[in-house]
Amino acid sequence: MASQFALVTGAGSGIGRAAARALQAAGYAVALAGRRAAELERTASLAQAGGGRMLPVAADVGDAASVRALFARVRQEFGRLDLLFNNAGTGAPAIPMEDLTLEQWNKVVAVNLTGAFLCAQEAIRIMKEQNPRGGRIINNGSISAHAPRPHSAPYTATKHAITGLTKSISLDGRKYDIACGQIDIGNAATDMTARMAKGVPQADGELAVEPRMDVGHVADAVLYMARLPLDANVQFMTLMATKMPFVGRG
Numbered sequence: 001m002a003s004q005f006a007l008v009t010g011a012g013s014g015i016g017r018a019a020a021r022a023l024q025a026a027g028y029a030v031a032l033a034g035r036r037a038a039e040l041e042r043t044a045s046l047a048q049a050g051g052g053r054m055l056p057v058a059a060d061v062g063d064a065a066s067v068r069a070l071f072a073r074v075r076q077e078f079g080r081l082d083l084l085f086n087n088a089g090t091g092a093p094a095i096p097m098e099d100l101t102l103e104q105w106n107k108v109v110a111v112n113l114t115g116a117f118l119c120a121q122e123a124i125r126i127m128k129e130q131n132p133r134g135g136r137i138i139n140n141g142s143i144s145a146h147a148p149r150p151h152s153a154p155y156t157a158t159k160h161a162i163t164g165l166t167k168s169i170s171l172d173g174r175k176y177d178i179a180c181g182q183i184d185i186g187n188a189a190t191d192m193t194a195r196m197a198k199g200v201p202q203a204d205g206e207l208a209v210e211p212r213m214d215v216g217h218v219a220d221a222v223l224y225m226a227r228l229p230l231d232a233n234v235q236f237m238t239l240m241a242t243k244m245p246f247v248g249r250g
Contacts (some may be wrong), residue, residue, distance in 0.1 A: 003027070004027065004028045004029070004052075004082045004083065004226075005028065005029045005030075005031075005074075005078040005079075005080055005081050005082050005083070006020075006023050006028045006029070006030045006031070006081075006082060006083035006084070006085065006226070007030070007031040007033060007070075007071075007074055007081060007083070007084050007085070007119075007123070008020040008023070008030060008031070008032060008033065008085045008087055009033045009034065009059075009061050009084075009085065009086055009087050009088035009115070009119060010033070010034055010061075010087040010088035010089060010140075011030075011032035011033055011034050011040060011043050011056075011087070012032070012034035012035075012036045012039030012040045012042070012043060013034075013039055013190070013191060014188070014190035014191060014192055014215065015087055015140065015185065015188055015190060015215060015218050015219075016032075016034070016043075016085070016087040016088070017043045017046075018215045018216060018218060018219040019085055019087065019218065019219045019222040019223075020032055020043055020054070020085075021043070021046055021047075021048070021219065022216075022219035022220065022222065022223045023052070023083070023085075023222075023223060023226065024047050024048060024051040024052050024053075024054055025048040025051045026051070026052075026223055026227070027051060027052050028051075028052045028082075028083070028226075029052040029053040029054075029055070029078055030052060030053070030054050030055070031055045031057055031070075031073070031074045031077070031078070032044060032054055032055065032056045032057065033057050033058075033059045033061070033070055033088070034058065034059070034088065035058065035059070035060050036058075037056065037058040040056035040057070040058065041056050043056070044056050055073075055074075055077055055078075057070055057073050057074070061088045061111060061114075061115030061116075061118060061119055062107075062110035062111045062114055062115045062118075064118055067115070067118040067119055067122055068122065070119075070122075071119075071122035071123070071125075071126065074126075075126055079130075080126065080130040081123055081126045081127060081130070081135055082127075082135045082136065083135060083136050083137075083138070083226050084119060084120065084123040084135070084136075084137045084138070085138045085140070085222060085226075086115075086116040086119055086120065086137060086138065086139045086140060087140040088111055088112075088115055088116075089111060089112050089140060089142075089155075090107065090108055090111045090112065091108060091152070091154070091155045092104045092105065092107070092108050092152075092153075092154045092155065094149075094150070094151040094152065094201070095151055096151060097151070097153045100153070100154065104154065105153075105154050108154035108155060108158055109154065109157075109158055112154075112155065112158035112159065112162070113158040113161050113162065113165070116139055116162060116165060117165060120137055120139075120165070120169055120180075123135065123137055124137075124169075124172075124173060124176070124178060127173075127176060127177075127178050128176040128178065133176060133177050134176060134177025134178055134179075134230050135177075135178055135179075135230075136178070136179045136180070136181070136225075136226060136228075136230065136233075137169055137173070137178065137179070137180040137181075138180075138181055138182070138183060138222060138225055138226065139162050139165065139166045139169075139180065139181070139182045139183075140162075140182075140183060140185065141159055141162050141163060141166070141182045141183065141184040141185075141236075142155075142159040142162075142184055142185060142186075143184055143185070143186035143187075143238070143240060143244075143246050144156045144159040144160075145159040145160055145162060145163050145182070145184050146184065146238075146246075147246065149200075149201070149203075150201045150202070150203060150205075151201070162182065163182060163236075166180055166181065166182040166235075166236075170233070170235065177230050178230075179228075179230050179232075179233040180233070181225055181233050181234045181235050181236065181237070182235070182236050182237070183218070183221060183222060183225065183234075183237045183238075183239060184236065184237065184238045184239070184240075185218055185239055185240070186238070186239070186240030186241060186244050186246055187210055187211065187212045187213060187240060187241040187244045188212065188213055188214075188215040188217070188218050188241075189212040189213060189214055189215055190215055193212055196209065196210040196212060197209060197210075197212065202245065208245070210241070210244050210245060211241040211242070211243040211244050212241050212244075213239075213240070213241040213242075217239065218239060221237060221239050225237065
């Protein structure tokens with residue numbers, strides 16, 4: 001039996017898949033949440049022998065009823081929850097802010113911000129009641145929680161908001177032994193960042209190829225944060241490709 005139980009959102013690809021695999025290999029039982037059931041099953045098929053159980057659960061984090069059902073399933077199958085990795089995220093088309101539709105804005109807010117809030121709510125409800133009490137929430141921020149890219153208002157705004165949510169969870173969770181930290185990731189090599197190898201717009205209007213880093217480094221960092229005892233916490237971590245344009249961006 002696993003001694004630690006985790007839930008990873010956005011576990012059907014990229015950072016979520018890599019983090020879920022690292023946790024499972026370390027012995028965590030991991031619930032895999034995402035909208036695409038086939039991709040969750042693909043993640044589960046990559047489980048390492050001798051590791052923890054993987055439980056695919058199709059869910060839409062932007063929908064409150066779907067989130068409630070997700071956490072009810074986790075409670076039913078695992079009996080407790082020690083870690084939530086709030087990783088699910090999406091973006092809007094890279095077009096001028098004034099050309100974005102309200103629907104495009106609302107979609108990003110629903111997934112990136114409301115989804116993280118809804119999942120944190122449900123996780124806290126479980127963590128404060130279970131015995132032993134407490135747990136850990138890790139929010140996936142972004143380099144965009146610090147500095148925007150051109151034409152990224154919805155994504156950047158939600159990632160700045162995640163920082164405030166992280167601080168609020170940390171403060172409000174203290175009395176329940178719930179720790180909360182944030183990992184801000186820059187240019188992990190996933191399908192989402194493949195375009196950077198071809199050149200992406202910079203603040204000065206030029207196109208430039210940006211270095212990327214192995215997504216395995218992110219998985220290792222999430223695992224490190226997760227394994228800390230609850231009396232220690234990585235409040236904020238920035239993990240980035242060393243030569244990406246962030247320090248001095250613009």
